[in-house]
Structure formats: structure tokens, C-alpha cells
Amino acid sequence: MSEQDEGRKGALDRGLSILNHLADAREASTAELAAAADISRSAAYRIVEKLSTYDFLHATSDGRWRLGPAAARLAMAAVHSADVADVAPELLRVLVQQTRETVSLGVLSGDEMVFIYRERGPQSVSVNAELGARRPLHATSVGKAYLCGLDPRERTDLLRALALTPFTPQTLTTTSALEADLAKAHSRGWTEEHGEFDLASACCGAPIFDHTGRVVAAISVAGLKDRVEPAMNRLGPLAVATADAISRRLGYNPAPTNVHLRPT
Structure with missing residues (x-):
């Protein structure tokens, strides 16, 4: 120069x-x-x-x-000074544009996830949840994503305390079934839910980590089951990329060999 x-x-x-x-x-x-x-x-x-x-x-x-x-x-x-509720919305709005589906951000409250941000996509959904709506950990992709982000010991302790209430015939109601599902999520890189909370819905999710490496939230992409299920292999990586970007804004800096979901 x-x-x-x-x-x-x-x-x-x-x-x-x-x-x-x-x-x-x-x-x-x-x-x-x-x-x-x-x-x-x-x-x-x-x-x-x-x-x-x-x-x-x-x-x-x-x-x-x-x-x-x-x-x-x-x-x-x-x-x-970074807070997930402050840094996530901008990236979640981009995710809505990419997927045309409804995107939600949830944090743990007790043994449930609570939506603290939600951006509706242009396509229809079966359930219109508002901010503050609570969702079970075991029957939603946002809840499963949070579980996947936990340290294995923390996850085991939380699973033991969960009441695996059935919401539909598809709900996973045994710890072994839920653990197997989380293991599959770890292999693919994102969580999935297929009519387990609402029969007409399907969604995928990914966890968000802070600068200490702890899971602090999770996101989901949700829509009608007939539309979302065939698109899971496209929507899942988009959810993961967005969650990763939010995590980086919170100071998360994983080692190059780390995977997004913690081992089960």
C-alpha cells in the first residue's frame, strides 16, 4: 500500500x-x-x-x-454488559426472513422454558404463544435444546426431577426415550420436535451459551408439521447458525473442535 x-x-x-x-x-x-x-x-x-x-x-x-x-x-x-434479550432479536429477525417460520427465544424458569422474545413468520402456525408463555422441557425443541446445552451432570439431575407429562400421543414420557432423542440431536446438531406438544406443529431448536460456556437460553423455529418436517434439514442448520451467532455476541468462544450441543 x-x-x-x-x-x-x-x-x-x-x-x-x-x-x-x-x-x-x-x-x-x-x-x-x-x-x-x-x-x-x-x-x-x-x-x-x-x-x-x-x-x-x-x-x-x-x-x-x-x-x-x-x-x-x-x-x-x-x-x-451483553444480555441475550438485547443481542438476540436482530439475529432472530434475520432467521425469520430466512425460514419464513415463527422464531422464539426461551430461557429456563423452574423446570420449564419461558418465551422472552417471539417473532412471527409470514406462514401460519398451529399455536400462537405470547411472550411469557411457558413450555415443557421434554416436549418442545426449545426445551430439548436447553437440555442439550447443559453439562451432562446438570442434565441428568434435571431429567430425574422432570415430570414427563404427556401432551399428545407423540410426547416422550420416559427418561430413556428422552435421553435417546437428545443423543440423536447431538449427532445431527439441533433438536427436533414432531407433534409432541401440539399434534399439528413441528419445530427445531438450538442452545445459546454465554462467555463462561454455560447455556443461558435456546431458540426454536416452529410451524405447521406438514410444512416444517420436510424442511428440517434446511431449517435445523439455520437455527444452529443463528444460535451460534448469538452466543458469540455474548462472548462465547468454543474451541475449534467443540460441537454446538454438549455430549449426552
């Missing part, structure tokens, strides 16, 4: 490019940062020196750069 081009690209832009690159790469040389920010090495050197002065960057013993304590403080402040 020429000096003239670098002049057009503000110092703040260049500094943010370097910080963003290190957030992904974890560590880089000055030359690598220059390439990532599309600036000269001399410009990169001046920026990293200034950032290190304010503790946004830290030099390793071999002369490479990592994010410093000031960057960590900013990151933690952002994470702790």
Missing part, C-alpha cells in the same frame, strides 16, 4: 484491523500485522508501538505480538 493510500486509511482503522487480526490469530509478527491491515511495515511498527504503550498489545519474548491486558479489560466489559 502506498503512503497516500495509508493516509486515507485512518490510524483508528489501521489499529482496529490489527486488534481484530490478533483476536483471531492470537499471535503475530509486525510483518504479519502489516499484511493483515494492508499497510507498510513501518506504519504497522508505529501503530503496534503506540498500542503497546497503552497495554492493548503485549510483546512476547521472541518479538511477536499478542493482545494485552487493556484489550482484555475492554472485552470483559463488553461481555458482561
Whole structure:
């Protein structure tokens, strides 16, 4: 990049490019940062020196750069100020546009899920639930998604305490059947519900995690059974991608080998 081009690209832009690159790469040389920010090495050197002065960057013993304590403080402040009810709606509205189905966000309350956000799609649904509506963990995709996101020990304890009330002939009413269903969900990557709460409905779901790795909520995509069931393999990955995006906004940063649902 020429000096003239670098002049057009503000110092703040260049500094943010370097910080963003290190957030992904974890560590880089000055030359690598220059390439990532599309600036000269001399410009990169001046920026990293200034950032290190304010503790946004830290030099390793071999002369490479990592994010410093000031960057960590900013990151933690952002994470702790994030709330799922604040960050999720924008992404859930996109999911409605992608699926044309009704999308819901639920959190655990006692041994049930409570809807705290709901965006109706243009296509019809069998049950019109309002905000604050409660749904069973074992008979809905949003509830199953929350169960899948729990630590195995927490999930086992919660399953033992659940009253597996039948809502339709399709409801899973034994712990073994529910555990088998959750294992299938883990294999495919998302949860499914086929007429288990309402015979005419079907839905898929995925859990949401916070910066500590704990499940804090779950989402579902729901519609008429005859329409949703044939589309599960398209809707499920969309639900997972949206839940993942919400989790990232809450500061969740899984290891590359992690799967979205916890092992059963």
C-alpha cells in the first residue's frame, strides 16, 4: 500500500484491523500485522508501538505480538454488559426472513422454558404463544435444546426431577426415550420436535451459551408439521447458525473442535 493510500486509511482503522487480526490469530509478527491491515511495515511498527504503550498489545519474548491486558479489560466489559434479550432479536429477525417460520427465544424458569422474545413468520402456525408463555422441557425443541446445552451432570439431575407429562400421543414420557432423542440431536446438531406438544406443529431448536460456556437460553423455529418436517434439514442448520451467532455476541468462544450441543 502506498503512503497516500495509508493516509486515507485512518490510524483508528489501521489499529482496529490489527486488534481484530490478533483476536483471531492470537499471535503475530509486525510483518504479519502489516499484511493483515494492508499497510507498510513501518506504519504497522508505529501503530503496534503506540498500542503497546497503552497495554492493548503485549510483546512476547521472541518479538511477536499478542493482545494485552487493556484489550482484555475492554472485552470483559463488553461481555458482561451483553444480555441475550438485547443481542438476540436482530439475529432472530434475520432467521425469520430466512425460514419464513415463527422464531422464539426461551430461557429456563423452574423446570420449564419461558418465551422472552417471539417473532412471527409470514406462514401460519398451529399455536400462537405470547411472550411469557411457558413450555415443557421434554416436549418442545426449545426445551430439548436447553437440555442439550447443559453439562451432562446438570442434565441428568434435571431429567430425574422432570415430570414427563404427556401432551399428545407423540410426547416422550420416559427418561430413556428422552435421553435417546437428545443423543440423536447431538449427532445431527439441533433438536427436533414432531407433534409432541401440539399434534399439528413441528419445530427445531438450538442452545445459546454465554462467555463462561454455560447455556443461558435456546431458540426454536416452529410451524405447521406438514410444512416444517420436510424442511428440517434446511431449517435445523439455520437455527444452529443463528444460535451460534448469538452466543458469540455474548462472548462465547468454543474451541475449534467443540460441537454446538454438549455430549449426552
